[in-house]
Amino acid sequence: MGKNFLHIAICAAREAGKVIMEYYHTDYLVESKSDGSPLTSADKKSNEILLSLLKKTGLPIVSEECKENSDKPNTYWLIDPLDGTKDFLAHNDEFTVNIALIQQNIPILGVVYAPALDEIYVGQKGSVTWCMIKGMRKECNPTEKSISCRMAISRFHNH
DSSP: OOHHHHHHHHHHHHHHHHHHHHHHTSOOOEEEOTTSOEEEHHHHHHHHHHHHHHGGGTOOEEETTSOOOSSOOSEEEEEEEEEOHHHHHHTOSOOEEEEEEEETTEEEEEEEEETTTTEEEEEETTSOOEEEETTEEEEOOOOOOOSSOOOOOOSSOOO
């Protein structure tokens, strides 16, 4: 599960991000999912790209945009092809492509790519977590647990 899978995940996230950005300032179709959340042409195309590229690893893929598998594989890719579709629709640049490699219900590799901001965050079990922002790579150092409470709130969800 080494660097090759990490490289594939990074390349897949970047390719999906390119496709998303092609739609970003153009007209695109917006549908509603069964839960009422939006689904755009960019979501669908990003999903296609990720499925195509990650399929080369031979591992199953679970995607937010595909029906769930009834069987639970031991190792699989978990993807959200366009996380923050409402942010995408609002044109505020705060949306991402999310890819995780899950093994025995534990994430062992993760890539979060924000194409509009040109930022990528990468973590892998047993390795240093890093990010690349506008072409500059730096390590993301862990911080000590704070005794003060912190919370993040979405501008589009109140839960």
